[in-house]
Amino acid sequence: MPAELAADLARAVGFQHAFARRRTPRxxxxxxxxxxxxxxxPGSHDDNKLIVGPGPVPETPDEAAGRLLRAADEVLxxxxxxxxxxDDDRLGAALAPAFRAAGYDHETNLIMAFRGTTPSGSTVAERLSLAELLPVLRRDWRHTLPQAPDEVIDGLARRVEGRLRGADAVSFWGVRAPDGEIAARADLYEHGGVAQIESAFxxxxxxxxGHARALMTALLAKAAEAELIFLVADAADWPKDFYAKLGFEELGRTHAFLRT
Incomplete structure (x- = not known):
């Protein structure tokens, strides 16, 4: 991997780790x-998880998988x-067989950095306060989980409050449809010269x-002064291709193993 690419990947992964640490109560x-x-x-996957960083692993993949499976059972x-x-591609790929055998689903994610031409500013997107965002999150979660109790929907929405501690600047943005409803939304996290676009929906x-394109264009213009702008996309889903058309390129891959 070229040195510049490796440096940007390490910086993006480090940003995510620091964000997770700053926002968590424990x-x-x-x-x-x-x-x-x-x-x-307690039901939030993103707020309750193990994170394994890049670095040397002294065991075989099976031994490392056994150690991590035991740690997950203990801590969670x-x-x-x-x-x-x-957050290491080779390690994640090596661990996958053992995790699948233990009943875990495996997802591969792409860390993608913006390498395109920075767009000019846009007035289409607007910054949303928490008071404005929370009803939108409740609406979207209710659409996704129509049978869930109201307290579950409210908890899923209110998780966003913890993100405010994750970076020096955390902002929430939306684009409205002609009827005034928020059609597309995303978070923007900025810290130490790095910007992450997250939770685009x-x-x-x-x-x-065209609402997502308008939103992304606005966020890229907003973060134009950052040394690195990145996002995370599911390697098996179509949004990665949309982001590539906007000027994002793959830096590297991470892996997530989930059992429910």
Whole structure:
């Protein structure tokens, strides 16, 4: 891997780790990484997980998998799920067979950096306060989980409050449909010269109408002064191709193992 690419990948992964540590109420050290835990949202995968960073692994892949599986069972013992995020591509690929055998689903994610031409500013997107964002999150979660109790939907929405501690600047942005409803939304995290675009989402009734492109264009213009702008995309899903058309290129891959 070219040195510049490797440096940007390390910087993006480091940003994510620091963000997770700053936002969590409780951090637990595990061999080769750490866990984040939030008692307020025990069902939230993103707020309760093990994170394994890049670095040398002294064991064989099977031994490393056994160690991590035991750590997940111990640290997440009070949770109904187990999530282990491995931020090293080769290690994650090597661990995959053992995790699948243990009943975990495997997802590969792409860390993508913006390498395109910075767009000019846009007035289409607007910054959303928490008071404006929370009803939108409740609406979208209710659409995704129509049978869930109201308290579950509210908890899923309110997790966003913890993100405010994750970086020096955390902002929430949206683009409205002609009827005034928020059609697309995303978070922007900025810290130490790095910017991450996260939680990009377009409502089911508003897709294919250019709202996501307008939003992304606005966020790229907003973060134009950052030394590195990145996002994370599912390697098996179509948004990665949309981001590539906007000027994002793959830096590297990470792996997530989930059992529910």
């Amino acid at each position: 951090e637990v050290t595990v061999p080769g990484g750490f866990a984040v835990l939030d008692e307020r949202y 013992a009070e949770r109904a799920h187990r999530l282990v995020c491995v 377009t409502g089911a009734d508003h897709r294919g109408k």
